[in-house]
Amino acid sequence: MEMEKRLTLELRNKKPAEVKELVLDNCRSDDGKIVGLSSDFENLEFLSMINVNLLSVSNLPKLNKLRKLELSDNRISGGLEVLAERTPNLTHLNLSGNKIKDINTLEPLKKLPNLHSLDLFNCEVTMLINYRESMFALLPQLTYLDGFDADDQEAPDSDPEADGDGLDDEYDENGEEGEEEDDDDEEDELDEEVIDDEEEDEDDLEGEEEEDGVDDEEEEDEEDEDDDEGEEDLPQGEKRKRDLEDEGEEDPEDEEDEEDD
Numbered sequence: 001m002e003m004e005k006r007l008t009l010e011l012r013n014k015k016p017a018e019v020k021e022l023v024l025d026n027c028r029s030d031d032g033k034i035v036g037l038s039s040d041f042e043n044l045e046f047l048s049m050i051n052v053n054l055l056s057v058s059n060l061p062k063l064n065k066l067r068k069l070e071l072s073d074n075r076i077s078g079g080l081e082v083l084a085e086r087t088p089n090l091t092h093l094n095l096s097g098n099k100i101k102d103i104n105t106l107e108p109l110k111k112l113p114n115l116h117s118l119d120l121f122n123c124e125v126t127m128l129i130n131y132r133e134s135m136f137a138l139l140p141q142l143t144y145l146d147g148f149d150a151d152d153q154e155a156p157d158s159d160p161e162a163d164g165d166g167l168d169d170e171y172d173e174n175g176e177e178g179e180e181e182d183d184d185d186e187e188d189e190l191d192e193e194v195i196d197d198e199e200e201d202e203d204d205l206e207g208e209e210e211e212d213g214v215d216d217e218e219e220e221d222e223e224d225e226d227d228d229e230g231e232e233d234l235p236q237g238e239k240r241k242r243d244l245e246d247e248g249e250e251d252p253e254d255e256e257d258e259e260d261d
Contacts, residue, residue: 003027003052004036016040025050025070032075034059049074060086072096072119077105084111096121103134116143117155 006027011019019041025048029035032055037047039061047063048070056079057071066087077099083090091114100106101124109115118139120126126146128134136142136150144155 001027003029003034007036017042019044021046023048024052027052029053032056037061039063057082062086064089066090068092070094071098072121073098075099077101080106081108081111084108088112089114091115092117094119095123098123100125103128103131103138106135107138109139113141115139115141118142118145119147121146 003024006024007022010022010024016038017040020043022037022041022044029049029052032053034049034054034057037060041061041063043065044063045065046068047066050070051073054071054074054076057076058079060082063086067089069083069087069090069092072094073096075098076095083093090112093109093112093115096119100120103125106118106120106125109118118135120135125131132145132150135145143149147155149155
């Protein structure tokens with residue numbers, strides 16, 4: 001999408017003077033230059049033109065109230081003196097991913113007295129020896145370079161509450177504690193279930209043993225009763241003979257019969 005058409009869509013029937021933030025990322029510039037943007041955006045405070053194939057900012061209009069300018073992932077290699085002329089109150093400038101090779105290219109930024117944050121990630125200039133020391137010496141108004149100050153302290157978030165950092169930390173702590181308590185409860189429940197299962201198994205085994213004992217006794221009693229009943233049905237002589245046979249002795253009457261023979 002062309003930059004001018006994108007501008008029309010972003011306005012949404014508003015007047016340029018009513019716009020405070022304008023995002024034109026990933027649209028197409030005209031021969032590497034800004035088009036469609038005018039000084040009518042007099043109240044603009046935030047302007048983003050990321051990856052629009054810019055070669056120059058020479059067509060940037062006068063924007064006295066502009067505070068933050070995003071120009072990352074373009075092909076800008078110089079001409080930064082325009083920024084001091086057109087955006088005198090700039091505080092944040094992002095030039096990451098551009099074609100800036102020398103520290104001298106950034107010297108015009110000295111004329112931006114309110115500039116306290118500058119980003120040059122993925123620019124060749126960051127590979128120079130003593131890059132950070134040289135940049136802080138060149139631009140003494142800078143507080144943060146590539147997200148860190150001169151003492152390598154990271155820049156704080158612009159709005160920690162909006163980012164929800166505090167809430168995340170609190171949530172993590174409470175969440176971890178809650179999870180630990182839940183885990184303990186689950187372990188206790190599992191232990192109780194295991195104990196209950198073991199007690200049930202022991203009860204079942206005892207019940208089976210008692211039943212087996214009762215069954216064995218009943219079977220023995222039944223066998224004894226059957227033997228007694230069988231013996232009662234036999235004649236007296238046969239019963240005596242059977243008792244003797246069980247004891248391994250012979251009946252005297254049988255011996256007499258053998259002698260007569």
